[in-house]
Amino acid sequence: MKRIAFLLVAVAALAGVVASLALASRHADDQAAPIFGVTIPPGYRDWKLIAVAQLLVPGKADQLRAQFGNDIAIKAFKEGKVPFPDGAIIAAIHWTRVPSEGNNKVLAGPFPGAQSFVVGSGVNVQFMVKDSKKYAATGGWGFADFKDGKPGSKELHETCFPCHAPVKDRDFVFTRYAP
């Protein structure tokens, strides 16, 4: 009887693990951005770097940023070719910018007045996915913005393409490949 009770508990625990794994996986993979249906591409944090940048909007945003490309995007950047081919994906990670007191203390010796800033926490991640047919109405790009793994609102995603429109001559991509 004890053995059956143990077995039942074990089965229940296992079912719980399976259910939460399924939920976690659904949470991470299945939440698509509105309008464009873009989901978070797996492994983007390990993609090759396109460039880094900084954005300061007084009182609103103080960020360090990095843009990454999948292999199709990186090849196009290196060749300097536009438009980007279908399948190209550009990822951008935005972090808070924070002063590093530790670094500043060390740097103060050799470099008086030095101010070191490092990344704090993640703010959001953004993606541009090239599919010239599917996204013909928005320059061939699907746009997506995620905070903590959750996509932003429809209203937010309606602002993506109009903002990128001015750089049509660079196929709607602001970022240039860093030397």
Add this chain to the structure above:
Amino acid sequence: MKRIAFLLVAVAALAGVVASLALASRHADDQAAPIFGVTIPPGYRDWKLIAVAQLLVPGKADQLRAQFGNDIAIKAFKEGKVPFPDGAIIAAIHWTRVPSEGNNKVLAGPFPGAQSFVVGSGVNVQFMVKDSKKYAATGGWGFADFKDGKPGSKELHETCFPCHAPVKDRDFVFTRYAP
């Protein structure tokens, strides 16, 4: 006779190409940093990103920075393990930080007062190479600093380890892995 002359010219041209290729390759690969003998590791620009940072030394430096790791270094960073294993290499690219007038113009609409900064030109690249036996006297790390592919002076390289010494508890590595 014409054909032989053509052949001779072609051979001479080919020899010239081979010679300059050899020279170019020597220039890029063989210039080792003083003290540590570290050369520029091929392909580091395409390594995975560790983090990004900013350094401001008023009147001296205004930079955006990115740190990259080879696979051994990235694995150690992700596992949060110190000391780093032998074979780990960390690369840092430092660029000038420049305002992007183009981005600012676009951003001014939705984000009044926004200041966008992007990378300008490359300033220098630095490397830390882990070899606990070869570099036992400097925490197991060999250091190198290159400008335009040329290593800095012996005096410059003498400053590397003393500057990194304060972060001994992080195996002499300032950079933390960005989320």
